[in-house]
Amino acid sequence: EAGVAQSPRYKIIEKRQSVAFWCNPISGHATLYWYQQILGQGPKLLIQFQNNGVVDDSQLPKDRFSAERLKGVDSTLKIQPAKLEDSAVYLCASKPLLSYEQYFGPGTRLTVT
């Protein structure tokens, strides 16, 4: 079974630039998550999708972050404009509808200079 795919793996941008991350979840997983993990901390949920609908985006900084999962499969997370404090690893995870276990991708390490 293929795992959760993410790209790119690394990205370096200057502040005020924009960036987009892509995630392809495990086939058949209805629920998809985007997390932000700052160095030395645990992942923090940004947004949760179930199929193509948003379940929870209460911690997403909506003035600069946006995410979509148009066809209920893969998803993109965008930051525009980026700030220095957005430097982090962005993790995508997915799970089947009736399971608690989440499957994580390798993450995208973003550095904002």
Add this chain to the structure above:
Amino acid sequence: SQQGEEDPQALSIQEGENATMNCSYKTSINNLQWYRQNSGRGLVHLILIRSNEREKHSGRLRVTLDTSKKSSSLLITASRAADTASYFCATNSGNTPLVFGKGTRLSVIA
């Protein structure tokens, strides 16, 4: 806010020794999960324990849960160099999202 708090923040042991990590949380939970994260990688689910369970085993892993103290522990027996990683506890409460702690960094020295 992060509900789970792991203790210690860092742990260094010799190969073959046991490693114990603790997690405390603040509110009532449905279940508690432990994840492992190797350097530069995503998280891998290790084990889930439900709120009505007190102990669970999986291979060299043993997890306990004390809901009266709002705490859990993860024991890794006969540790190996490959167990070197960060370990996170994460809690599920009702319909709220999974909330992760800050993690314990385990170093197993060969």
